[in-house]
Amino acid sequence: MISMKAQARNRENIAHLLRRHGLKPTHQRMEIAHVLFTRREHLSADQILSLVNTRYAETSKATVYNTLKLFLKKKMIRELVVDPTKIVYDPNTEPHHHLYDVATGRLTDVPADNVRVVGLPPLPPGTVADGVDIIIRTRPQS
Numbered sequence: 001m002i003s004m005k006a007q008a009r010n011r012e013n014i015a016h017l018l019r020r021h022g023l024k025p026t027h028q029r030m031e032i033a034h035v036l037f038t039r040r041e042h043l044s045a046d047q048i049l050s051l052v053n054t055r056y057a058e059t060s061k062a063t064v065y066n067t068l069k070l071f072l073k074k075k076m077i078r079e080l081v082v083d084p085t086k087i088v089y090d091p092n093t094e095p096h097h098h099l100y101d102v103a104t105g106r107l108t109d110v111p112a113d114n115v116r117v118v119g120l121p122p123l124p125p126g127t128v129a130d131g132v133d134i135i136i137r138t139r140p141q142s
Contacts, residue, residue: 031059033071040091048068097109101138115134
């Protein structure tokens, strides 16, 4: 069990993180950030909503989506489209890639230095690469 002192310190750290990114630490932003940054998991918006509402059943789905969009804009999190029906949010913004187990749905971080990208295709005129996300899909052998 986490002590009250440690919980208060976590909340202070989260408030500081939000302020550092130019965001006002509202109650709901604090709760959403707390779920994302203390768990350090790849969570869907619905999972985040459920976890936030286990503490305070007052956060709407729209608030979660709007907050995630804001966190994405501030580059506090990454959005991973694992497949057309599964989008998760990653609090790890350091360069890395992922293994995705299609049977279990489990996502695992892969350090960026373990994967080499030798080149990119020509980009459309007037654009630059903003990043490369690699998701290696795995399944049990048949």
